[in-house]
Amino acid sequence: MSTISKTLTFDTSTSRANPTPQPMKRLTVPRIRQRKGGEPIVMLTAYTVRQAQLLDPHCDMLLVGDSLAQVIYGLPHTVGVTMEMMALHGAAVVRGSYHAAVIVDMPFGSYEGSPQQAFDNAARLLKETGAAAVKVEGGRVLAPTIEFLTQRGIPVMGHVGLTPQAVNILGGYGVRGKSEEEARSIVEDAVAVAQAGAFSIVIEGVLESIAIEITSKVACPTIGIGASAQCDGQVLVTDDMLGMFERVPKFVKKYQDMAERHWWRGQELCGRSQVPFIPHRRSDLRRLMRRGAKAKAE
Numbered sequence: 001m002s003t004i005s006k007t008l009t010f011d012t013s014t015s016r017a018n019p020t021p022q023p024m025k026r027l028t029v030p031r032i033r034q035r036k037g038g039e040p041i042v043m044l045t046a047y048t049v050r051q052a053q054l055l056d057p058h059c060d061m062l063l064v065g066d067s068l069a070q071v072i073y074g075l076p077h078t079v080g081v082t083m084e085m086m087a088l089h090g091a092a093v094v095r096g097s098y099h100a101a102v103i104v105d106m107p108f109g110s111y112e113g114s115p116q117q118a119f120d121n122a123a124r125l126l127k128e129t130g131a132a133a134v135k136v137e138g139g140r141v142l143a144p145t146i147e148f149l150t151q152r153g154i155p156v157m158g159h160v161g162l163t164p165q166a167v168n169i170l171g172g173y174g175v176r177g178k179s180e181e182e183a184r185s186i187v188e189d190a191v192a193v194a195q196a197g198a199f200s201i202v203i204e205g206v207l208e209s210i211a212i213e214i215t216s217k218v219a220c221p222t223i224g225i226g227a228s229a230q231c232d233g234q235v236l237v238t239d240d241m242l243g244m245f246e247r248v249p250k251f252v253k254k255y256q257d258m259a260e261r262h263w264w265r266g267q268e269l270c271g272r273s274q275v276p277f278i279p280h281r282r283s284d285l286r287r288l289m290r291r292g293a294k295a296k297a298e
């Protein structure tokens with residue numbers, strides 16, 4: 001149940017983003033950590049002020065995921081995400097929320113070089129966004145970095161299993177841990193990340209047995225995505241859940257079909273009722289644009 005005060009007023013004369021006064025205290029990293037084995041943790045991605053405002057009352061954590069690469073910027077994968085993107089979207093999500101702990105993804109190339117590089121960039125993200133913590137992808141090899149950050153005041157969320165920033169090594173986004181050797185390696189990664197001080201770990205795209213084993217072995221909460229309902233919490237890419245794209249991962253329940261609704265409303269508004277298809281594919285979109293240009297010329 002939402003605990004937002006019914007008397008809360010929004011100061012729309014100065015800003016749509018900031019309710020005045022702040023109606024409650026934000027969830028903190030230690031409080032999330034204490035939820036191990038308790039009430040399931042809810043985390044959704046958010047990239048904008050408005051999305052944050054709408055999701056904040058319902059979430060324990062808002063993740064400013066580097067999935068904004070595909071969702072917001074139309075990039076082919078997360079490798080092209082920059083510090084500037086994460087800092088600007090992170091700050092927007094913090095401005096649009098007052099209840100959930102906000103976690104910001106560290107972009108590819110901003111933390112793998114050395115613990116010092118990771119510290120400098122993570123400190124910048126926390127300063128410029130006001131977020132509670134950063135998330136990094138990787139296992140044993142990152143343990144010294146995670147320890148370095150947490151000992152210097154930067155809470156870290158880990159991310160193991162399918163790690164999308166490694167797409168050029170993995171060759172795709174298939175389920176991880178199908179061989180016994182890989183399964184063992186993922187479990188060892190998670191244990192190392194937890195022992196290094198991560199306050200929580202995202203487990204993405206692995207066989208369910210692996211997620212269950214990790215959840216039982218590590219002291220911090222696990223957050224599953226395409227992993228297991230038995231994790232301590234779940235995370236989803238909000239735009240997938242809302243049906244903003246025609247293709248969504250199998251494990252995602254689509255609560256809406258927003259792509260289709262945008263299409264029909266757009267068609268109504270623009271009066272192009274003769275167009276009989278939904279341009280989800282690029283080739284369809286190009287065909288639609290050619291038709292529009294031809295109609296204009298006639």
Ligand code: KIV
Binds near residue numbers: 066
């Ligand atoms: O970038 C992201 O949205 C993520 C989630 C899929 C966990 O890392």
